[in-house]
């Protein structure tokens with residue numbers, strides 16, 4: 062669903078003048094206005110605060126991992142090679158969602174290698190936020206699925222755990238009938254998984270270079286239409302949501318579930334009933 066926030070962002074911050082950044086579109090917009098705001102909920106500020114939080118949680122140690130937010134027609138992307146806890150709005154790339162061109166890019170930084178993976182969630186799932194972590198618990202469950210003969214190697218499965226309710230069941234769909242106002246934009250809420258549902262997270266194999274994961278990630282998204290996350294074996298996880306809140310809470314719920322699953326395995330407890 063289209064969001065009106067872009068005009069609000071541009072309108073509020075168009076007068077802000079800073080010096081860094083380059084505009085590949087050669088238009089008259091100051092690209093730094095896109096990432097300059099006193100609002101804590103502005104995507105540029107949110108990405109920095111999320112990266113600091115994820116660093117503290119051990120999810121994005123070193124330069125690994127990344128976060129991106131789509132707001133209206135703009136996609137905000139954390140750069141490559143910047144320590145996550147030190148990231149500042151001036152370090153961020155901003156892409157035009159329709160053209161795929163960068164409308165703001167820092168002079169001395171490179172776009173994140175995660176970018177093609179984030180784009181898969183934006184284009185195939187209409188996501189509003191994507192998070193990539195190198196969580197130890199996520200990596201461990203992919204290793205367990207690979208090594209234990211009674212488990213599927215290409216999907217993590219667990220059921221009857223309360224925290225499963227923190228994961229969305231599927232996707233909102235447009236109703237096929239006109240609403241009372243004659244518009245077709247009637248949203249039906251898919252809701253979250255229930256306690257007795259089975260959570261399934263597909264697992265893809267890692268590659269030498271992060272950007273080379275794109276094809277298999279896209280295949281997994283298509284093969285698992287209800288999934289809001291894809292695990293990468295011996296690497297980490299990509300999680301997305303319709304907005305920052307959903308992506309973040311699902312990332313947290315999944316990491317809790319993965320940590321629990323590892324502890325259950327240590328105790329010889331199965332993840333599913335059969």
Ligand SMILES: [Zn+2]
Pocket residue numbers: 125126193194195271296297
């Ligand atoms: Zn990674």
